[in-house]
Amino acid sequence: xxxxxxxxxxxxxxxxxxxxxxxxxxFRRPRFRGELPDPxxxxxxxxxxxxxxxxxxxxxxxxxxxxxxxxxDSCAICxxxxxxxxxxxxxxxxxxxxxxxxSDLLSRLEADIRPSRIKCVTLPLQxxxxxxxxxxxxx
Amino acid sequence: MSLALQTRPDFPILERxxxxxxxxxxxxxxxxxxxxxxxxxxKLYYERSHANVHRSxxxxxxxxxxxxxxxxDSVKEFIGAEHREEIVFTRGTTDAINLVxxxxxxxxxxxxxxxxxxMEHHSNLIPWQILARDRSVKLKAVPIVAEGFLDLDAFDRLxxxxxxxxALTHVSNVLGTINPVGKIVARCRRAGSLVLVDGAQAVPHLxxxxxxxxxxxxxxxxxxxxxxxxxxxxxxxxxxxxxxxPAWGGxxxxxxxxxxxxxxxELPWRFEPGTPPIAPAVGLGAAVEYLGKLxxxxxLAHEQELTxxxxxxLGALEEVTLYGPRNPEIKGAVVAFxxxxxxxxxxxxxLDQDGxxxxxxxxxxxxxMRKLGIVGTLRASFSVFNxxxxxxxxxxxxxxxKFQL
Ligand SMILES: Cc1ncc(COP(=O)(O)O)c(C=O)c1O
Numbered sequence: 001x002x003x004x005x006x007x008x009x010x011x012x013x014x015x016x017x018x019x020x021x022x023x024x025x026x027f028r029r030p031r032f033r034g035e036l037p038d039p040x041x042x043x044x045x046x047x048x049x050x051x052x053x054x055x056x057x058x059x060x061x062x063x064x065x066x067x068x069x070x071x072x073d074s075c076a077i078c079x080x081x082x083x084x085x086x087x088x089x090x091x092x093x094x095x096x097x098x099x100x101x102x103s104d105l106l107s108r109l110e111a112d113i114r115p116s117r118i119k120c121v122t123l124p125l126q127x128x129x130x131x132x133x134x135x136x137x138x139x
Numbered sequence: 140m141s142l143a144l145q146t147r148p149d150f151p152i153l154e155r156x157x158x159x160x161x162x163x164x165x166x167x168x169x170x171x172x173x174x175x176x177x178x179x180x181x182k183l184y185y186e187r188s189h190a191n192v193h194r195s196x197x198x199x200x201x202x203x204x205x206x207x208x209x210x211x212d213s214v215k216e217f218i219g220a221e222h223r224e225e226i227v228f229t230r231g232t233t234d235a236i237n238l239v240x241x242x243x244x245x246x247x248x249x250x251x252x253x254x255x256x257x258m259e260h261h262s263n264l265i266p267w268q269i270l271a272r273d274r275s276v277k278l279k280a281v282p283i284v285a286e287g288f289l290d291l292d293a294f295d296r297l298x299x300x301x302x303x304x305x306a307l308t309h310v311s312n313v314l315g316t317i318n319p320v321g322k323i324v325a326r327c328r329r330a331g332s333l334v335l336v337d338g339a340q341a342v343p344h345l346x347x348x349x350x351x352x353x354x355x356x357x358x359x360x361x362x363x364x365x366x367x368x369x370x371x372x373x374x375x376x377x378x379x380x381x382x383x384x385p386a387w388g389g390x391x392x393x394x395x396x397x398x399x400x401x402x403x404x405e406l407p408w409r410f411e412p413g414t415p416p417i418a419p420a421v422g423l424g425a426a427v428e429y430l431g432k433l434x435x436x437x438x439l440a441h442e443q444e445l446t447x448x449x450x451x452x453l454g455a456l457e458e459v460t461l462y463g464p465r466n467p468e469i470k471g472a473v474v475a476f477x478x479x480x481x482x483x484x485x486x487x488x489x490l491d492q493d494g495x496x497x498x499x500x501x502x503x504x505x506x507x508m509r510k511l512g513i514v515g516t517l518r519a520s521f522s523v524f525n526x527x528x529x530x531x532x533x534x535x536x537x538x539x540x541k542f543q544l
Contacts, residue, residue: 018488018543050484051501051514073514075482117484 019076020111022084027076032086036069043130047123050075054082056127064093070124077109077117082124084108089128098132100125142433142441143526149174149429150524160494163529168312168340168473168520169498170362173422177365180425181418191414193391207417210424211407214372217427218357219348222377224406228415231371232339233262235358236306238373238410239335240266241386243304249275251303256281256289256318257510258311261503263337267306281307283510287314287463294323304333309341310471313502313518314463315446317345317471324354333379339363343522344442344472346435355379361419365522366426370419373410380406389413430523438523442472445521445530449474452534458541462516472521475502478540483515489543490517493536 019027036042039057046053054072058065068086072079085105089097105121106113113121147153152172155162164172184206190199192207211226220226229235247253253267257280271278281294289307298305305327309320320336327334335356341347343364349357353376361370375383385392385403389412394402403409430438446467453459458479464470478486487499498518501508508515519533 018492019485049500051505051508052482052484053514075484077485117488120484 019080020109022108022110023076023080026080026083030070030079030083032069032083032090033071033079034069035071036067039069041131041134043127043134045123045127045130047074047078047119049119052078052120052123054078054124054127056082056086056124056131058089058131065089065091065097067091070127072124074123075117075120077111077113077120078123080109081105081121082127085124085128094132097128100128141526142437142523146174146433146523147526149176151175151178153524157494157496158492163493163495163532165519165521165525165529165533166496166498167343167522167525168363168471168518170368171343171365171522172524173367173426174365174429176429177367177422177425181367181422184418184421189418192417193408203417206421206424207415210420213424213427213431217431218342218372218374219350220374221350225349225374225377225380227373227375227380227407227410228420229358229371229373230369230416231360231362232260232337232358233266233360233371235356235371235373236263236335236337237266238386239356239358239375240270242383242410243333244270244274244276245384247274247276247303250277250301252277252279252299252301254279254281254294254297254302254305254307256307257283258287258289258314258316258504258507259306259308260312260337260339261505262339263306263308263335264506276303277301280506283314283316283507286465287311287316289316289318289323291319291322294326298326298330298332300330302327302330302332304335306335306337308337308339309347310338310344311463311504311507312340312471312473313475313504313507313516315470315473315475316464317341317469320354321352324352328353328355340471340473343430345439349374361423361426364423364426365429367419367422369416370423372423375407375410377406380410385409385412387412391415433523441523442521442525443467443470445525445527446470446472446474448527448530449519449521449533452530453537456534456538459537462511473518474520475516475518476537477513477516478537481540483517486517486537486540489540490533490536493532495533495536497533 036057040060042057044055052074056070059067068090070082188202190203192204215226279297282290284290333355336354338359342359357374362368392412394404460477462475483499500515
């Protein structure tokens with residue numbers, strides 16, 4: 001049978017917008033993705049629902065976080081959340097970074113995240129808390 | 140008439156629209172939808188005959204007992220078991236495997252070996268890990284090779300005189316591979332090892348005959364074969380079950396009880412402590428009647444056609460990677476795939492916008508994902524009610540993913 005596939009790829013078609021433009025933008029062009037050589041703290045965790053893994057690395061200085069970077073093989077929501085979170089804590093005092101909650105992250109993502117995907121947002125936050133928990137390594 | 144056209148009116152859920160589109164349900168491998176016949180049987184049971192089973196003398200109790208035991212007979216017929224004592228009702232595949240691990244594991248000694256495979260669902264891996272930890276049993280895994288076949292030479296090498304049990308899946312829930320269980324069962328039986336076959340993805344799709352296959356244990360779930368949740372089956376060969384101590388205790392599984400001891404009940408009730416999932420069992424009975432009437436040969440042919448079409452269509456897309464055997468004749472009704480640049484969850488969320496339900500993630504097979512070097516996949520799986528048109532819509536939506544984000 002000769003299956004005709006041309007109909008399938010005739011062009012852009014319209015769907016309701018699924019993710020916010022912030023998520024699109026951050027997923028396609030993350031600003032804080034990468035390695036930090038010699039981090040003062042790093043933490044990694046996994047989303048049991050999908051197996052996504054996120055690592056957050058921090059360097060400390062002046063009683064706060066000097067730099068933050070994340071690495072992860074993760075979905076758009078999770079990647080965007082990690083990227084925004086890294087931006088939010090970059091150059092911040094520990095006390096401020098520790099106060100960041102899910103709702104702060106959600107409002108920055110400008111997205112209505114369905115319950116089945118909320119873990120994609122909380123995973124980076126959990127990883128950050130894990131890294132911040134490495135108090136002993138603070139300089 | 141095609142099987143899909145014949146069966147679609149039986150599935151009320153197919154009238155639903157999702158995100159403004161007609162529902163295209165391609166996630167039956169995770170859990171299938173239910174035909175009216177099953178829903179009605181459960182409803183009728185609750186409306187007319189519900190009571191506790193076995194211990195009740197009154198009319199309803201007798202009716203409920205008869206319905207439960209009739210369901211057992213239907214299941215026995217459906218999988219070609221020789222004796223009704225061989226059909227133990229459980230809560231599902233997972234429950235059945237844990238039951239076997241508990242019951243047989245008790246007799247295992249440190250250094251004994253259990254063999255699994257790299258393509259097992261976590262439910263056929265973790266119970267053996269727990270046993271391995273508790274009893275210092277050694278756990279080994281048969282590797283997979285090529286498109287996702289078991290390495291049978293490796294299996295031979297792994298098998299030793301300490302091998303007490305081999306646990307493997309009949310059909311992989313990710314790759315779709317239909318394993319040569321006949322050969323493996325024969326090999327185990329010859330060598331005196333027990334063998335458990337996980338039929339969760341096989342019974343809904345293939346014609347399974349346990350008497351011919353003759354494994355020691357064969358397990359499956361009702362909810363993946365048009366039946367209700369909360370019910371599964373442990374088929375155990377009678378000689379094996381007879382020699383086995385119960386895994387768990389409670390009411391119903393005993394004949395006579397003293398304060399310090401008890402005498403076990405007959406098979407199969409010895410392995411069914413407590414009030415069983417009566418309504419789900421009645422529903423499962425209706426499900427196997429339904430499948431039996433359609434005929435499993437016809438079901439298989441239909442689902443193979445859909446699998447073939449899906450492999451063709453998705454395989455023709457440059458950005459798609461397919462996993463598992465490419466030949467639908469040796470494959471269950473599942474097609475796992477990834478789309479370049481797309482995380483499976485984002486892909487699934489976008490397909491959902493088109494009303495298409497597919498599974499995304501690791502499919503409870505993390506070791507297999509690791510072996511494949513991926514986090515997860517998308518997975519389309521098929522049932523009796525799916526149509527070729529639905530596969531076309533899937534392929535079109537997948538092709539359109541590249542215009543998104
Ligand atoms: C091959 C296989 N084994 C076991 C299971 C577990 O079945 P259940 O969750 O019904 O116990 C599944 C389903 O998820 C499966 O696909």
